[in-house]
Amino acid sequence: MTTSFGPEHALIIVDLQHDFADPGGALYVRGGEHLLDPINALIEEATTAGAALIYTQDWHPPVTPHFAAHGGLWPVHCVIDTPGADLLPGLRTTGPVLRKGSGPEDGYSGFSVLHLPTNETRETELDDFLQAHGARALTVVGLAGDWCVKETAIDGARLGYDVTVPLEYTRFVELRPGDTDAAVEAMKAAGVEVTGEVVRPG
Numbered sequence: 001m002t003t004s005f006g007p008e009h010a011l012i013i014v015d016l017q018h019d020f021a022d023p024g025g026a027l028y029v030r031g032g033e034h035l036l037d038p039i040n041a042l043i044e045e046a047t048t049a050g051a052a053l054i055y056t057q058d059w060h061p062p063v064t065p066h067f068a069a070h071g072g073l074w075p076v077h078c079v080i081d082t083p084g085a086d087l088l089p090g091l092r093t094t095g096p097v098l099r100k101g102s103g104p105e106d107g108y109s110g111f112s113v114l115h116l117p118t119n120e121t122r123e124t125e126l127d128d129f130l131q132a133h134g135a136r137a138l139t140v141v142g143l144a145g146d147w148c149v150k151e152t153a154i155d156g157a158r159l160g161y162d163v164t165v166p167l168e169y170t171r172f173v174e175l176r177p178g179d180t181d182a183a184v185e186a187m188k189a190a191g192v193e194v195t196g197e198v199v200r201p202g
């Protein structure tokens, strides 16, 4: 394990939900089912070290411009109050859960959502939460590496946090060929410390 946590550290667990992490999920990210045990171990380590923990949860209304049927990119997924939106039942949850995407918006970053009708960006409570805990360093894990993990990590770096993304704790959608490598490059260019190697589905 390369990550070591301290009290000025927060672990952000992104979207570890049925629809992303289970092979039968509506927006299954290949390999996502292998993240649960390693992330649970990381959570235990972070908790022991006194780091803050926070979870994000993709949380969409049935009709939203985030979905392909209504002008967006994605199949219907993580609909509010449906089993697909549940966090993995085996996930240790020992911190607040921040839900995102429940308006007419694209909400990839845990720090902000883009309100599509007005093209305006709105901040979530994540930055305030982290500041209240005195966190300066962030480790971002979960799904998906080329969407919510990437955007959360880049926003965190822009806000002045020391951000690490350990690649063994994420997997990628690769919606378009090359998205995975482009995401890693974009994170590095933003000053995110990306450690390890991309785990590609076999």
Ligand code: VGL
Residues within 6 Å of the ligand: 015, 020, 058, 074, 108, 143, 144, 145, 146, 147, 148, 149
């Ligand atoms: C995500 C696509 C659509 C993610 C969420 O959690 O990375 N990706 N909604």
Ligand code: ZN
Residues within 6 Å of the ligand: 058, 059, 060, 066, 074, 077, 078, 101
């Ligand atoms: Zn979504």
